[in-house]
Amino acid sequence: MPHIPLPEGEPGIVSLMVAFRESEKPLNALGQAVMCGPSSLTRAERELIATYVSHGNQCRFCTNSHAAVARRLLGPRADIVSQVLSDPESAPISDKMKALLVIADKVRRDGRLVTPEDVARARAAGADDKAIHDTVLIAAMFCMFNRYVDGLATWTPEDPSVYEAIGERIATKGYGSRFREGPTPPMAE
């Protein structure tokens, strides 16, 4: 049961966004800019980072939601998501992504853990400055979302179809699409 009254039937961060519109707008604008805006990382790569960080923080609502977005964006390669969550080093992803997930996990635990060697490994595998920046910001942002969702004990549905619907909506219409009419973000990975 949530720590404060929230709209019934609305899950996770959606319940908070429905109830608190002053923060909903910039939270969704931030999600849209970071997860769907210009980047050298594909949208699927960014959603994988978000899912991995949320899983590390054991936030079930965010993990399930962003795993569904990532699967939708990955299409036939959707199995990558569960492989990344169980063991990123053996998952069929690029060396660049493996190096970026190491950085993301350190940011999740404490930003000060990221070393020049971690960054050098990512660069050697092809990550540019924007990829390194975006990885750190995605990890940091999901440390916020995870805490917002769990710190207020919002509802985490068990029904997988809830997350499939969220995944479909964010993949095709972007962040905040429930609250606005707006342009469809590019689907390209």
Place this chain on the structure above:
Amino acid sequence: MPHIPLPEGEPGIVSLMVAFRESEKPLNALGQAVMCGPSSLTRAERELIATYVSHGNQCRFCTNSHAAVARRLLGPRADIVSQVLSDPESAPISDKMKALLVIADKVRRDGRLVTPEDVARARAAGADDKAIHDTVLIAAMFCMFNRYVDGLATWTPEDPSVYEAIGERIATKGYGSRFREGPTPPMAE
């Protein structure tokens, strides 16, 4: 030395905001909404929570910056800031603030640590739903800011006058005031 090239002479999150304008705008809009928008908490109370969380995360740039904002807003009661950082339970703050700082520190560590008893204590001391919501969101948001600043190893100046200038600017002109012309947020605590 920062992990990626950043504008020289710009400290902490400012360097990231100058370099990455797509995320700067929603990050500042979020800061403005949460820290200066409508709330049952005063701006000084919100800055105290932000400072306390940043201190817990050992993010020196954010701690120094928001301590300066809080001191500026508190005026003659500015000493409260260092008292809260060394021991909130004995600091000359309300029981409501003491209870909210307990919640903020739990959110900082892991949102799932917040118990119904923590929330009941805050309510009994006068916190309403919005105060509880805002405390959780402030703590979560600074877990993001702290990680963004430290995960990219941005510059943390030693000169206290840098933080006094940041404190003065945010206290009097709000978040993002370096990047926009806009209304002055209410100073009232």
